[in-house]
Amino acid sequence: MKALVYTAQDSPAVEQVPVPEIGPDEVLVAARSVGVCHSDIDLLEGRYIIPFAYPLIPGHEWSGQVVRVGERVKGLAVGDRVVGECVIGADHFGFSISGAAAEFFVAKESWLHRLPDGLSYTMGALVEPFSVAYYAIVRAGGVDASDTVVVLGAGPVGLAVAAATAAMGATTVVVEPSADRRAAATALGAAHVVDPDGVDELLERVTGGRGADLVVEASGRPPVMARALELVAFQGRVAYIGIDVGREAGAKLGLIQSKELRITGSIGSPGVWPETLRFLAGSGLDLTPLVTQRFGVDEALAALDAAHHPESTIKAHIEFDAVL
Ligand SMILES: NC(=O)c1ccc[n+]([C@@H]2O[C@H](COP(=O)([O-])OP(=O)(O)OC[C@H]3O[C@@H](n4cnc5c(N)ncnc54)[C@H](O)[C@@H]3O)[C@@H](O)[C@H]2O)c1
Known part of the structure; x- marks a missing residue:
């Protein structure tokens, strides 16, 4: 599968890597939309608030679809559309552990929320900044x-x-x-x-x-x-x-x-994701004007570059369409 990998400081690359294995309480998610945030650039340039190590796959603003479930996972099924929180215990998804900027990635049921039916994958990847x-x-x-x-x-x-x-x-x-x-x-x-x-x-x-x-x-x-x-x-x-x-x-x-x-x-959005998702679904708020550029996975480096140009970019998204 293809993934955006920070191989070392200031060295991003789109690489072929193996599809990850899942444990019994984990799911495999196919990424659909992944937003690029200032903090993804900070991470690439060597700055982040908790320890991390390269190589690392970034991506903490994301939406995706469940494509495999571990045997102990009870609340999610193949086909479910999901979004996920970034701060998970001591780890930060997409920072201290690898994130969502890959065709497939591993997540735990406990981090995930179902994306309401009325919300597109683009809206799903905007849930984290909106929260x-x-x-x-x-x-x-x-x-x-x-x-x-x-x-x-x-x-x-x-x-x-x-x-x-x-x-x-x-x-x-x-x-x-x-x-x-x-x-x-x-x-x-x-x-x-x-x-x-x-x-x-x-x-x-x-x-x-x-x-x-x-x-x-x-x-x-x-x-x-x-x-x-x-x-x-x-x-x-x-x-x-x-x-x-x-x-x-x-x-x-x-x-x-x-x-x-x-x-x-305030820092982050602890404890409000279910309420945030209900608000977005209930209000019908359309946040898509935030997304000024969309890139495929092969163009992921151009998405990172776009984030350096606030004069022309509000939010760049990397879009994925891989199937197992
Ligand atoms: N608290 C949190 O959990 C949290 C989470 C994410 C981001 N942030 C922070 O929130 C801030 C905004 O993030 P962003 O991604 O929107 O950043 P951004 O840099 O894209 O936005 C900042 C905006 O402020 C504008 N600005 C500059 N001078 C101004 C002035 N005099 N008056 C009014 N506006 C002015 C800039 O033109 C820019 O559009 C950053 O400091 C970021 O680190 C905080």
């Missing part, structure tokens, strides 16, 4: 049609937040320097999109000077993280999803007290 957005909104206390939400940054994560808060009924304002990404935010349901320079004026108009009920920081840039405190309303909420390790920026920290703010951070 990160959904979890952050849950941690912030949720939103409804009474709320104005400002989303700072319209990468895949910020766009997923915007799609979710719009689907939940909130008036959603997306702040993003890239015009293409602002257009994607509109396609996903944002009521207003604006360049960072225009946000004060827009928010004044949309909220009558009250500010945002919830600001979600999804750029990972410290000055933008600081800015969130200025855009939020009295007794509003700020949710930090964007990641930064160690950089600094000046911030008006007194606003936390004087505005009586509630602030949450």
Whole structure:
């Protein structure tokens, strides 16, 4: 079978490797769609938050179909369409253990969730990034049609937040320097999109000077993280999803007290996958505008390259169609 293999640091290759064997409590999954994330590039370049070793098959944003089941597997059958969580005990699928960017891969029943019938394989591979957005909104206390939400940054994560808060009924304002990404935010349901320079004026108009009920920081840039405190309303909420390790920026920290703010951070999406899948199936939300490029397995290196070009790529998917 074919697989995208990180053979060493900065050395990706599409290789022929044996179809893996499964144990009694495991299933063999045929990959269908696999998304490329910043963290896949970090892993290739030698950076990740827990120990790992090459050679390694990446891929943690995926959907697939069960093609073999071990004798002790009770809840899944050949033909089931599935998605899977990334953090599994001490391991991270697609990071510290090999992942989904292969025609076939091994998974355990306990990591997997059935993909609801109405969701395509493309949507399935977007469940992982969407779950990160959904979890952050849950941690912030949720939103409804009474709320104005400002989303700072319209990468895949910020766009997923915007799609979710719009689907939940909130008036959603997306702040993003890239015009293409602002257009994607509109396609996903944002009521207003604006360049960072225009946000004060827009928010004044949309909220009558009250500010945002919830600001979600999804750029990972410290000055933008600081800015969130200025855009939020009295007794509003700020949710930090964007990641930064160690950089600094000046911030008006007194606003936390004087505005009586509630602030949450989030990492990953623990415990919310069943709810996330019900939300996607129930809302009918279409996240496919996030996928700007699709590649076959033979073009997997081009998919990695696309992820280096945020000016033309929001999310690249590698699509598979192998049968046993
Ligand atoms: N908390 C988690 O579990 C989790 C999971 C995945 C990703 N992340 C983090 O979330 C962040 C977003 O991820 P992504 O994949 O969407 O990244 P991304 O880099 O594609 O998106 C960031 C966006 O912020 C925009 N931006 C730049 N300057 C800005 C400004 N002044 N105001 C508003 N927007 C600005 C960029 O143009 C870009 O579109 C990253 O920091 C990533 O590491 C967190």
